[in-house]
Amino acid sequence: MDGTFLFGLYIGLTVVGVLAPMLAGAFRVGRGDLVRPALIGVFGALAVLIVVESLFEEGSRYPTLKGQTFLIGVLSLLAAAVLSWAVYETLRARARGYEPSRRGVYTGVVVATAVFAVAQGGLLPAQFLTATARAATGEGASLQPLVEIVLGLSTATVVGILLFQILLRIRPDRWFSAVAYGLLAVNAAGMLAHAVGNLQVADVLGGTGEPVYSVYAEIPPDSWYGTVLTGLLGFQYAPNTFQVTVWFLYLIPAVLLVLAPIKFGRSVGGHGGRGKDGRW
Structure with a gap:
């Protein structure tokens, strides 16, 4: 397949792979109104990246390759932190019940997740889009x-809509939580591994070393399935020991939390993660 199409697919999948589970979770608790703020966050973040990229280009003081790698590493680290916060807040809501005082927090966490789903790629998506x-x-x-x-991008959008619809149809709720928030946990682990790799290349972290495995031959990066794996799940083709360690150290407790959420408190009025009106 053509590299331009695959890159557009990759950019789109990195966003929908995060947004589809988050918005499906919002719909399940009656917060369908969060779709518009999330989309504003996506397009707003992309617009800011394009403006910043244009300013760098006009000023002829573009960041070095090492500087761009460092930026991607930091943004991926922040994206993983925001996604972890999102999963925590969602599980907390389902465990403690409806808390009107935290309504703004739930809106903020979805918007922040949308923003960092775009920003995790740094200026690279903006460079590619403006060059195209x-x-x-x-x-x-x-x-x-x-x-x-x-x-x-359109293909990625279709994939995101299909994933969103599939998640909404999962019953009962505990299976929905396991699949939707399990996907988010895998994404966050991939973001952390990606961040570590970039910070190592930028000489902020040491320990690059030899890769634990390499699947470039089995899963070519220029294949559609390789693009889907990296875009939707943050798959790493040749991670080193540090990356694999971070991936497992994050994912195992995160998945355990998703499968058996910590009881943050008693449910209010027996409504679980919803209020009397079925909303967060």
């Missing part, structure tokens, strides 16, 4: 790259 748009204008312009990246 530039190639479609001016002398010798070609619409093919722009069409391909739009098709990639």
